[in-house]
Amino acid sequence: MLHRLSLALCVLSGLAAPAVAEDARPPVSQCQLVAQKLPAVTFAAYRPAEDAATRLQAALDEEVTIRFLGHSTFQIETPGGISIATDFNGWLRTAQLPDVVTMNKAHSSHYTLMPDPGIATVLHGWNDERPGEKAEHRIVVGDAYIRNVPTDIRSWGGAFEANGNSIFIFEVAGLCIGHLGHLHHELTDAHFAEIGRLDVVMVPVDGGLTMGAVSMSETIKRLRSALILPMHRRGPPIETFLSMFDPSFDWKIADTATVNVSVRSLPRKPLILVLNGV
Template sequence: MLRYFAMLMTPFLFCLPAEARAQAPPPVSQCQAIAARLPDVKFASLLPVAYQPPEVTITFIGHSTYLIETPDGVRIATDYAGFLLPGGPPDVATMNKAHESHFTLTPDPGIGTILHGWGALAGEPADHDLVIGDVYIRNVTTDIRTWGGFEEDGNSIFIFEVAGLCIGHVGHLHHELSDTHIAEIGRLDVVMVPVDGGLTLGAESMRNVIERLYSAIVLPMHRTGPRIRSFAEMLGDGFETVYSDSRSLTISLNSLSSPPKVILLSGVW
């Protein structure tokens, strides 16, 4: 089973104090740097036994919105459409425009940073590459279906690099990923994927995407109930399905294991 070396090589930029980070050079994506390129690479936990890596909490809010809370307290809402969030407005809100359930034209003025998954000007893709607190945020664009065919670069896969983890939210993904997409994304330890039977991708195509990314943790979203449960069962061998009674998942580098897990948080299943 393919897996990644992800532990020992992780840069420690985001473990530095805020003052040191301010003087550090611009970040280089560790998710791309450590992406698996060779066959038959096994996941290896090489961290010292005494090391306790920082933790990230991911909470299912609804539809395609997850709340990511970093060790330094940065709060990120994905595909934010105006949901009321525990603790008030997020520091960062990402949005995609395939449907109104993935963005809002009247965001809470308390949101610190809003990142659109589409370009500000027609024909220009969104290009995000920034550090907020202890998290490095970037995006990889994909196309979305329209009434006239496909709109190039209309959706963004947002990638959050924090606490040594590579966390990805694929937005409203409408096609399978090319080799170029996979290279730009790099390694994803956690991936949030829409499951809806075809509004985004059909089940088989979404399975192909998940198998190519081969993340340690898969968090389904977009639809809830029987369709989600059927999709998790369809993944079958190679993936362990976990039904959680909590809406939240707290993870760290030590949480990653093989085989990968499809975790259905409360509210999803």
Template sequence: MPLRLIAALCWLLFAPAVAWAQDDARPPSKCMAIARALPKVTYANFTPIAGAEDGEVVITYAGHSTYLIDTPAGVRIATDFSGVYGGNPPPRVATMNKAHRTHYTDTPDPAIEHVLRGWNPQGGPVRHAAVVDDVYIRNVTTDIRDWDGNLERDGNSIFIFEVADLCIGHLGHLHTRLSDAQFGAIGRLDILMVPIDGGLTQSLGSMSEITARLQSSIVLPMHRHATPMAQFLGMMGDAFAVDYRDSRSLTVSLRSLPSRPTIVVLDGV
């Protein structure tokens, strides 16, 4: 039996129990893979099944590293929120990372109900497990480097949004390669938002390796700066289809996920 199929079956059978065992205070994660048992596994794409959630999620590219996620229940989330993009109207949830001022703000609009910082101002890792109506938001911390190359532990967060039976991940300002333990904590991602700046976060080679290992059904590039899109697409190779859109928004459900991993380039990216 192929290893990917074994991983998929293990996830279907055991993922909820594993999520509770890790932290009983957290809601069970539908996206948590059993990667600690199979640390070298490449995550399988999960095809929709009968009875799955039919709700649609709208994802809009606002600018830089900010995507807006609108859930079926009407919750709006803004990722890597600095206040420059996606703030009008204010989202109900804003996630932030502190590598640069373009990824966070010290003065978020008071109308934003939930401000989730990807770092702990008191030091050490921060842990989020927020349920806002129909979306569960959690994080996996990673390290960042300052302009002098010094490493700061747990200074960035990969945020995972679980909604409408979809698992949506935003890599944030990811400076370091991911360990097997971090891949396991992330779990399955149906939709992946990945920075492709070519070096401000990591090289395109490193980012393409991370993207290929996660094997998400939809990959949404971001944080591109001057990097030619063709350079990233070329590194991803023929295993990924490419879909250029003339809109900044994408409407997606579990049932509408493509059968082949697809890089979707929204207008403005």
């Protein structure tokens, strides 16, 4: 808990800023602090005049709501009222139009080229202008900082397409929330360093349409997130994925499609939470 308190204190350095253009200087990621080395590391500073203790207490109690809509689409609601939809395809949605949508182009069920024009921010996991080059997103929307870590993707023909997928990371309310997208290969040390800490991770568990169950489970074990949310289940029963983990991980089948999470409520032991609908 002391570790989480320290991390929450770090995040109070300014993520609740107004939206900025992506070509502006991005804020410092609080989820990467544990992965950075000198001289890149940014140190937290205690400023009593800012009443840091009061702000820390408030951040600990702020809840983020995560709702599973189907396939690999989640809707994330921030304490500041920002709505984010992952792997948005246009047909898995709620009545509330999201403020931000992220997409990956593995299949039509992961993206749409014709999103509702009322959606203010649309983030592709691939580079539209320079195919094969990395997409780069570093943007603040309300109280959320959103960034991506590109990975390669396997095409229908079996060949790999460079930088065709992105792991999107949402930093909000002191939490680091990651969506692995259509992950097709094992991550390198460089990927893990760029990702940094993930408190919550959304992971595909199809057993091979993305990455094999063994490789995917090893990725989750290395990330060691407090809350693991399976998604993209096709073919194998969820028990196949759960069987890859020893008693150092807990698991639970939820009776609802929604979970509320805060820095304070993160499980002490990694929990695989299978939301209703998975």
